[in-house]
Amino acid sequence: MAAKRIIPCLDVKDGRVVKGVNFEHLRDAGDPVELAALYDQEGADELVLLDISATVEGRATMIEVVRQTAAVIKIPFTVGGGISKAEDIERLLSAGADKIGVNTAAVKNPQLISEGARLFGSQRIVAAIDARYNPEMQDWEVYTHGGKTASGMKVLDWAKKVEELGAGEILLTSMDADGTKDGFDLALTRAVSEYVSIPVIASGGAGSIEDFYKVFTEGKAAAGLAASIFHYQEVRIPELKQALRAKGVDVR
Template structure:
């Protein structure tokens, strides 16, 4: 049985790690290099680094931070935010990232997924999707630009398209549960799980050890991503893994 992965997430703005609720009210929580080292020492399986307000001006800053983080940890490391071209992808991979996360740019130019997968391999392309439940609860819409623009695209249709183009993994964030700490959006994760065979990373809403267990016991995700719980030292990665192992969930200690 494949071990389940625990992935801390660093949302970075202007070179600092920040955290908000439902994508707003961002507060600075620390230095990305220091936090990356902390999570590596705690036994994280991977790290996700998202430049959440990526702009052209901030691009060089991000590459420098990626280089600093990559040289201080020895675990798979995914970088996303503002990657719009193959050249952008090359730049962060050269700086030390193992995978790239494509979100808004992939929605605007789906061919970027196909080109990226062809050049760097499917395993390198993570399709990051932020989704929000429709008012009539008939499903979920894909939202881009850090939660600011509802595309009107159906989540499940986009997942199927992204995977068919070559995405090797789905990083799925529920905007409805993000930062609320009431648990992952199991219903949404299950709907995605039912239609794809690539690994799914659950993101948005984890607030306790039980929430980690729940997402794996219901088998709606292969990995669980969390941010504020780890940033504020409410839990360590090691705490989570020891708890999951006691519950009979396979993890790498």
């Protein structure tokens, strides 16, 4: 079994890192390139950069952020947000990204995943799934457009579909847990991790070292992603890895 990965996430809006709760109430968390360099030095296994404004104006900003980030870090990083066609994927990979995360555009046009996998390799295509529990469905539902639009699709159905289309891994964000620091959504994470054979990155809700331990052992996640606890140095990556090793978790 592959060693578990620790992945800081940088939500980038207009060239700055921001963080909110349940996808709202954003506050500034610093410069993305500086934070990326810090996490590289601290022993993060990978990084995720999400362009959450993803407007036409923001796109040029993000390309420059990707270029600058690639110049200062050695670890792999994934870029997502506003990617709607193969040319967008190619542009970001050319700027230095290692993987590309697709969400809304892939729900609208699933062939974006298969085309991306065919042109650039499955290992470079990450299917980002924003999930929220729907009591009427009695299941988790896929959301698009930065968590604003319900798709009517069940998360497990879509997770299986993106695997079949050729995505190399899934970045699974619990909107219910996002920014709360009350812990990852273990039921959601485990359900998806056991339903597909590709790696699942758990996102949303990390607040402590124990939360990471639980998402790896109970949630069966391949990687744990967090933002605010790293940005505001509530948990440092070296101490997190040390504590997980002490609990018997194989981390990189």
